[in-house]
Each structure stands twice: as structure tokens, then as C-alpha cells.
Amino acid sequence: MPFGYVSPEQIMKDRADYARKGIARGRAVLVMSYADGILFVAENPSTALHKISEIYDRIAFAAVGKYNEFENLRVAGVRMCDLRGYSYDRRDVTGRALANTYAQILGTIFSSGGEKPFEVEITVAEIGETAQEDQLYRLTYDGSVADEHGVVVMGGSADTIGAALREGHRDDIPFDEGLRLAVRALGAADTETTRTISAEQLEVAVLDRTRPRRTFRRFTDAQVAPLLQSS
Numbered sequence: 001m002p003f004g005y006v007s008p009e010q011i012m013k014d015r016a017d018y019a020r021k022g023i024a025r026g027r028a029v030l031v032m033s034y035a036d037g038i039l040f041v042a043e044n045p046s047t048a049l050h051k052i053s054e055i056y057d058r059i060a061f062a063a064v065g066k067y068n069e070f071e072n073l074r075v076a077g078v079r080m081c082d083l084r085g086y087s088y089d090r091r092d093v094t095g096r097a098l099a100n101t102y103a104q105i106l107g108t109i110f111s112s113g114g115e116k117p118f119e120v121e122i123t124v125a126e127i128g129e130t131a132q133e134d135q136l137y138r139l140t141y142d143g144s145v146a147d148e149h150g151v152v153v154m155g156g157s158a159d160t161i162g163a164a165l166r167e168g169h170r171d172d173i174p175f176d177e178g179l180r181l182a183v184r185a186l187g188a189a190d191t192e193t194t195r196t197i198s199a200e201q202l203e204v205a206v207l208d209r210t211r212p213r214r215t216f217r218r219f220t221d222a223q224v225a226p227l228l229q230s231s
Contacts, residue, residue: 015110015117019141022119026064028155028186030162031123033134033171034178037209038125041182044203052205054216056081058127059095060207064155065120065141073102073122095126099137099145107143117141121154127207127215131171157189164188176227179204183228199225 029042029051040062042051051070052062055077063070080101081093102122110117118141126135136148151169153162164185173181183202187195204219211217 011113012111016142019110019117019119023065023121023141023154024156026155028153028157028161028189029062029064029123030154030165030182030185031062031125031136031152032165032169032178032182033131033136033150034206035172035174036206037127037215038134038136038207039175039178039182040125040203040205041179041186042203043186043197043201045201050203052203052218054214055098055124056085056093057090057213058207058215059093059098060125060205060216061122062125062154063120063122065118069118070120070122073105073118073120076105077102077124095124095135095137099124099139102139103143103145105143106139106141110142123148123152123154125207127209129209131209153185161185161189175206179224179227199228 027043029040032039038060040052040060042062044051049067051064053060053074055061055074059081061074061077063073077098081098084097085093102124106118106120109115120141122139124137124139128134136152138146138148138152138154150171151162151165153165165182168181169178183197187197199221202224204224206217207215208217209215
């Protein structure tokens with residue numbers, strides 16, 4: 001065996017460990033269904049660097065990890081959806097197609113020996129006409145895709161936050177109640193007592209089924225603060 005030989009299995013394991021450690025350092029993002037659509041909540045004090053973004057009419061994107069890497073994926077997704085909608089029809093743009101495109105990109109980068117793997121984890125959400133038609137796709141650094149239902153949590157302390165969130169979640173939960181549940185779950189991460197997270201530390205958005213074609217809506221700190229104080 002040549003000197004310095006490393007097995008392909010070990011190389012892939014090392015690349016996976018590298019990506020997972022980078023993702024785990026990021027502050028959590030959660031995506032959950034609520035009565036009128038899909039809610040996105042991230043612990044993110046920055047007002048300029050968004051973890052949650054609109055992609056197309058009924059499709060949104062949430063991510064954790066290295067900002068420059070998932071921002072490149074977001075831009076690529078917007079371009080792909082715009083091109084497909086222009087070339088065919090806006091109804092032909094789907095979250096499933098976008099998730100498949102991201103899976104190919106992430107899988108190719110992860111298996112390539114010429115560049116480091118992306119330190120990102122993303123969720124593609126598409127809102128349907130009814131709650132049963134909503135779609136949540138979770139993609140990891142190696143291009144794996146999971147079709148999720150109800151709740152997705154990414155980033156640091158995902159298991160702890162996910163357990164706290166699922167305990168109180170239901171598909172018909174009202175928006176304000178769901179937001180408070182999400183913030184409590186974020187505050188419960190890796191601490192003996194729940195942290196209090198203010199509106200200024202949050203990024204909140206929804207895909208709202210009751211809105212016309214463009215269903216994405218982002219909330220300001222001034223809009224979020226009174227909702228957190230409501231009982």
C-alpha cells in the first residue's frame with residue numbers, strides 16, 4: 001500500500017465530520033407548519049444577513065452554516081426558478097424541483113476532492129392550496145434529501161430544540177401561539193433554564209396561504225415584539 005494512503009471511506013468520513021462541525025456552530029433555524037401556512041423562525045440578530053428568504057411565489061428557503069455558501073445556493077435557486085417560470089409557466093416551478101437541484105449541487109461538491117464540502121444545511125418549503133399539499137424538504141451538506149412533515153430544526157442543538165418544539169406543536173396552531181412556541185424552543189437549547197430571546201434577536205417570516213400569489217412575508221422587530229408578550 002502506498003505511503004500516506006487514506007481509504008475513500010475515511011476521506012468521506014472526515015469531510016462529513018468537517019461539515020457537521022461547521023453547521024453545529026451556527027445558531028438554530030426552525031421551520032414549522034401553522035394554521036394558515038408555514039412559519040420560519042431563526043435566532044439571528046443581524047438585520048442585513050438573512051437566513052430566511054423568498055425564492056419564488058410560493059417557495060421559501062431557510063439555511064444554517066456559512067453565510068456565503070448558502071447565499072450562493074439561494075441566488076442560484078432564484079435564478080433557476082425565474083428561468084423555469086419564464087420558459088414554461090409559473091405553475092411549473094416547484095419546491096421539489098428546487099430541492100433536487102440543490103441536492104445535485106451539494107452532492108457534487110461533497111464528493112469532489114478538489115474543494116471542501118459546503119458547511120450548510122437548508123430547508124426548501126413550498127406552500128400548497130391546502131395544508132396537506134404543503135412540502136418541506138431538508139437538505140444536508142452531502143446532498144441528502146428528506147421529505148419532512150410539520151417541523152424541521154437545523155443548526156446547533158437541533159435535537160433539543162426539536163424535542164421542545166414537537167411537544168407543543170400541532171398543524172392547526174395559530175400564528176401567534178406558534179411563534180411563542182418556536183421562541184421558547186429556541187431558548188431551551190442546551191441550558192438548564194429557558195433563555196429569554198427578544199424580538200431584536202429573531203428573524204421571522206411566513207408563507208401565508210391567505211395572501212395572493214406572493215405568499216412570503218417577513219416580520220419586523222416592531223411587529224414581533226407584541227406577539228411575544230401576548231398571553
